[in-house]
Amino acid sequence: MAKISVNRKQYEVDADPGTLMLWVLRDEIGLTGTKFGCGIAQCGSCTIHVDGEAKRSCVTPLSSVLGKEITTIEGLSNDLTHPLQKAWIDGDVAQCGYCQSGQIMAAATLLKNNKKPTDADIDQAMAGIICRCGTYNRIKDAIKQAAINGGK
Amino acid sequence: MTSKNDLDRRSFLKASIIAGGAAVFGFSLPVGLRAAERLGVTLEPVADFQPNAFIKIAKDGRVTVVVGQAEMGQGVFTSLPQIVADELEVDWANVSYESAPANKAFINPAMGMQGTGGSSSVKGLFAPLRKSAATVREMLVAAAAQGWNVAPETCKAESGKVIHAASGRSAAYGDLLDAAAKVAPPANPKLKDPKDFKYIGKAVKRLDSPEKVNGKAIYGIDVKVPGMLTATILRSPVIGGKVKTVDDAAAKAVKGVTSVISLEYGVAVVAENFSAARKGRSALKVTWDEGAMASVSxxxxxxxxxxxxxxxxxxxxxxxxxxxxxxxxxxxxxxxxxxxxxxAHATMEPMTFTADVRKDGAEVWGGVQAQMLVQQTVAATAGVPVDKVKVNTTLLGGGFGRRFEMDYVIDATLLSKAVGKPVKVIWTREDDMQNDVxxxxxxxxxxxxxxxxxxxxxxxxxxxxxxxxxxxxxxxxxxxxxxxxxxxxxxxxxxxxxxxxxxxxxxxxxxxxxxxxxxxxxxxxxxxxxxxxxxxxxxxxxxxxxxxxxxxxxxxxxxxxxxxxxxxxxxxxxxxxxxxxxxxxxxxxxxxxxxxxxxxxxxxxxxxxxxxxxxxxxxxxxxxxxxxxxxxxxxxxxxxxxxxxxxxxxxxxxxxxxxxxxxxxxxxxxxxxxxxxxxxxxxxxxxxxxxxxxxxxxxxxxxxxxxxxxxxxxxxxxxxxxxxxxx
CATH class of the missing domain: 3.30.365.10 (Aldehyde oxidase/xanthine dehydrogenase, molybdopterin binding domain)
Known part of the structure; x- marks a missing residue:
């Protein structure tokens, strides 16, 4: 049994230490907002926060997060009030929506570390997260909007 | 959406929508829109026809638009409700959506099937949805007018209410449902003049954004059914290759693996979760009959x-x-x-499907572009009657034509039938890239x-x-x-x-x-x-x-x-x-x-x-x-x-x-x-x-x-x- 903290809640997980966090979250804890896209840290759909920093959960073993705080898209806010969620809704960003958990989690780390990101900053921080629907420009606009509205 | 007044709502709907729906779908299909029709393809009719319901109105006045089209990013959960909201005269804030089951009632007239493709959702459903909504609106107006003993022409519908201006009376739609259920649906309801459109033509916000930014949206890969197992399938490295020999001893020894199933085109590892299934898969030793494609480059x-x-x-x-x-x-x-x-299509969500095949029928879940084909395919694969197959369409993590295919549907159906439990099949990105159409x-x-x-x-x-x-x-x-x-x-x-x-x-x-x-x-x-x-x-x-x-x-x-x-x-x-x-x-x-x-x-x-x-x-x-x-x-x-x-x-x-x-x-x-x-x-x-x-x-x-x-x-x-x- 491994004890982990996800979205400020404690869980006991019966999984091997090498089990990847993406599947711990999805299959063991039942948090399915974090998505499987490539399995090799190339698409970013599985992005979560480990102690506030964006990590690819599809290559992050359970053993590496013990004692750390994990945040998933479900834990970003309880009520859609995070500035990024608001900006995403306001900008009609999502199309199919599948990648957007990863996009938002990556953007949250960007805004935590950089209150006023430039286009180049956003490109650099977000280039790792693939969107096949092509919502990139709306994502960029939403990040800037959230930055103005006090994203963190 | 559930309502404690479910019975009332249902009887109302039965009265209104059977007639409205029949009128809506009583025309022949336009020809020449997509290859299927151009080639004279007809679909096998579903055995048991159930009349559709595009529109549900609850006692609290909330309107749910039942969308037969699959949402894969293109916004049908917004654009189709927009059409209904306008013609029904309800406020956008009181409109929501739900995904329809596979049913002939949801045939898209522009495709000749319940399908989402050929860029045809609005093209095919604009007129039927308007007419359906106008039918319901006129029934609500008639019900109110009857109650007030005034002529329906002297009433108007606005913001979810019927108003009789002359006497200053008004009634909310939610309070008119029982009476409206007794009104004969008009055969030719009057459609709004396009100059009076409130929502059609306007950039209203997407209704499905909230669930897509808080992790609550359910895609095929997120489906969870009690007793469900998860499977992954090792497929032939050569296109069209067949399984020759299987050594599954090591795979079966993996903790959490419940069975290994040999299919003609691949070997499936079924397990308690995806991690175990994948681990088991990598322990398989399979040889292949490569077939004719092995010489193709x-x-x-x-x-x-x-x-x-x-x-x-x-x-x-x-x-x-x-x-x-x-x-x-x-x-x-x-x-x-x-x-x-x-x-390749390379949808963000790799192919994923869940099936629960029982002796007397089947229930399936997933992101699909052609629900009725899914229903027929599952029925044929599972050996159950078509009308005993319930199709639940989840959100699609991208479609682009890929989810018109039945391969991933067949995977889950075969495996659920084989193990006698619900099975979710998850393709890896590599499976998806290498086994695309x-x-x-x-x-x-x-x-x-x-x-x-x-x-x-x-x-x-x-x-x-x-x-x-x-x-x-x-x-x-x-x-x-x-x-x-x-x-x-x-x-x-x-x-x-x-x-x-x-x-x-x-x-x-x-x-x-x-x-x-x-x-x-x-x-x-x-x-x-x-x-x-x-x-x-x-x-x-x-x-x-x-x-x-x-x-x-x-x-x-x-x-x-x-x-x-x-x-x-x-x-x-x-x-x-x-x-x-x-x-x-x-x-x-x-x-x-x-x-x-x-x-x-x-x-x-x-x-x-x-x-x-x-x-x-x-x-x-x-x-x-x-x-x-x-x-x-x-x-x-x-x-x-x-x-x-x-x-x-x-x-x-x-x-x-x-x-x-x-x-x-x-x-x-x-x-x-x-x-x-x-x-x-x-x-x-x-x-x-x-x-x-x-x-x-x-x-x-x-x-x-x-x-x-x-x-x-x-x-x-x-x-x-x-x-x-x-x-």
Missing amino acids: SESIYTAFASAADKDKGLVAKKTGDVADGKAKAAKTVEAIYWTPFV YRPATYNKMSAGIDASGKPIFWHHRVVNDAIMARAGKAFGFILKDDQLDDSSFEGAHNLPYAFPNFQCDWVRKDTGVPVGFWRSVGSSHTAFSTECFLDEVAFAAGKDPVAFRLAMLDKHPRHAAVVKLAAEKAGWGKPAEAGIFRGIAVHESFGSYVAQVAEVSVAKDGKVRVHRVVCAVDCGQVVNPDTVAAQMEGGIVYGLTAALYGEITIKDGRVQQRNFTDQKVLRMNEMPKVEVYIVPSTENHGGVGEPGTPPIAPAVVNAIFAATGKRVRSLPIKTAELAAKA
Whole structure:
């Protein structure tokens, strides 16, 4: 049994230490907002926060997060009030929506570390997260909007 | 949405919708919209017809629009409710949506099936939804009028209420449900005057955004059913290969693996969770009968296509005048070969499906584009009656035509039947990339000529590729005959809008054995490239400006001409671009919509192509939600640009060589151009928007590359090395 903290809640997980966090979250804890896209840290759909920093959960073993705080898209806010969620809704960003958990989690780390990101900053921080629907420009606009509205 | 007044609501619905629905669907299907209908395909009727309900009204006044179309990003959970809200006269804040089951009542008239494809949701459902909503509105008005003992004509519906202004009375819809259930539905309800539309034509916000930004949205991969197991399938590395021997001892020893099931086309590891299934899969030892495809490669396919283009007669898709005569009279002739490779769909969510097959029926869950086909496929695979199959459509993590296929549906159905429990099958990205139904590789042999005065005199286009319907049609019980045209392979080429007095488009069908399928904008996704790039070559040979040359040949096609003019004007065509940036243009009609795009491109010394800005003009007829139209143009451009820059599936010894996003790159944010979308105001019939944004981008970019470098790119994807030092 491994004890982990996800979205400020404690869980006991019966999984091997090498089990990847993406599947711990999805299959063991039942948090399915974090998505499987490539399995090799190339698409970013599985992005979560480990102690506030964006990590690819599809290559992050359970053993590496013990004692750390994990945040998933479900834990970003309880009520859609995070500035990024608001900006995403306001900008009609999502199309199919599948990648957007990863996009938002990556953007949250960007805004935590950089209150006023430039286009180049956003490109650099977000280039790792693939969107096949092509919502990139709306994502960029939403990040800037959230930055103005006090994203963190 | 659940309501404690469920019974009342249901009886109301039964009264209203049976009649409304029957009236709505009592017309014959328009012909000629998609390949399936053009080929005369009919679908097996579902055994038990249940009348539909598009609209549910609760006692609290909330309206739920039941959407039979699959939501895969294109916004049907917003655009279709918009139509209902307007005609029903309810406030947008009181409108929500739910996904419909597979049912004949949800047949999209533009497709002839309950399906989401061919950019046809609004096109097919605009009129039926309006009529259905107007029917319900008139019944509510009649119910209120009866209660007040006034003439219905003296009442009006507004914001979820019926109002009798003369007496100052009003009644909320929610309070009229019981009375409305007793009103005979009008056969011909009066539709609103379009000038009174409140929501149709407006950029209302997407209803499905909240669940897509808080992790609550449920896609196929998120389905959880009590007692469910998870499976992953090891498939033949060679296309069409079959399992020969299996050593599953090590796989079965993996903790959490519950069984290993040999299927004809692969070996499935079924487990308590995906981690165990995947671990078990990697412990499998399987040998394969590789079959006939083991000797096939991209090179052998290209060679066979080139030979067929020269030697095979093929079928004439369209002919006007006589191209031989035109060629004889030409002062200048241009000839070229254009090539587009196989391209994968690569939806963000790999194929995933869940099935619970029982003796007496089945329930299934997943993101699918053709619910009724799923229902029939599951029934046939599980050996249960069609009417005992319940299909739950989840959100789709991208569709693009891929989720029209039944392969992943069959996977889960076979496995659930085998283990007697619900099974979710998850494809890995590698499974998805290597077992796709690809956009057909296409070889284009093209020639055209101009007379001594520079006027175009002939155009001859020979398209060589696979027939999509030869494979995909089988799901519909359809066999493509040798002498039968399959438009999905060459659409966009045979209906070229330009006025060539002598014109011919031939289609040479070459079955490669590589599975091919419907890929966003289908035939147009590659014919726009070959035709619009080659047309640029002809314009250059004639010494004409690409925009002026096109406009001169579009007299009879004003909608094409209008979008060309609009895109050119907004892009500043004819005015100098920034230093180092060059423009190219392309126009293409598909799915009833006309799209022109101007791409602004630079080519670095190392040949690296950068697209800086895309100006897109679209005429898609009447618009329900202009922001959705813009979003679909943006998305279509990214999809087409990804294919133009990177999209290429290659085959070696019958094996697909690409595996993941490492060796099949896709466009990322740092490469994203600025995109401007301009919509032509129109009262024409609805065109599609999901696909038409894709075709013009590849030729617009490639034509800009010519402007930048003087080099014609005639093969996709664009090869940086070939452009190096040309800039």
